[in-house]
Amino acid sequence: MYNFCSEVQRKTILERGIVFVLCQRASPFFRITLKGEKMIQGTVKRIFRDKGFGFIEATDGREVFFHRSELIGLEMEALSEGDSLTFEVVKGKKGPQATQIKKV
Numbered sequence: 001m002y003n004f005c006s007e008v009q010r011k012t013i014l015e016r017g018i019v020f021v022l023c024q025r026a027s028p029f030f031r032i033t034l035k036g037e038k039m040i041q042g043t044v045k046r047i048f049r050d051k052g053f054g055f056i057e058a059t060d061g062r063e064v065f066f067h068r069s070e071l072i073g074l075e076m077e078a079l080s081e082g083d084s085l086t087f088e089v090v091k092g093k094k095g096p097q098a099t100q101i102k103k104v
Contacts, residue, residue, distance in 0.1 A: 038088075039086045039087065039100075040058050040059065040060070040086065040087055040088070041059050041085070041104070042056040042064065042085055043056065043057055043082055043083065043085065044056055044080065044083045045057040046081065052067060052069075053066060054079070056085060056087065056098055056101075062096060064089055064096045064098045065092060065095065065096065065098065066098040066101055067097070070097075071101050072100060072101060072102050073103070074102075078103070079103070084104040085098075085103055086101075086104055087100055087101040088100045
């Protein structure tokens with residue numbers, strides 16, 4: 001389980017046979033994280049610098065959305081298609097989303 005929420009309410013939900021951890025901060029912000037999922041490796045597939053987001057192809061074949069706000073220690077301009085990254089996956093509004101993104 002991730003420990004990115006310090007002052008949170010945690011609820012475990014069973015959804016389609018997968019256990020998720022639900023975190024709610026004081027603001028109305030929710031993030032659902034796959035329980036037990038570790039840092040994943042992948043490569044930058046597409047970048048839309050002007051819009052501030054892109055997609056990563058994970059080594060397991062998933063295509064994962066990322067936003068520039070989740071980049072750690074690098075800027076969007078420093079990324080190129082094909083760059084290797086490590087990241088965690090959370091359940092976003094429209095599907096899997098990368099967080100804690102670092103360049104390898």
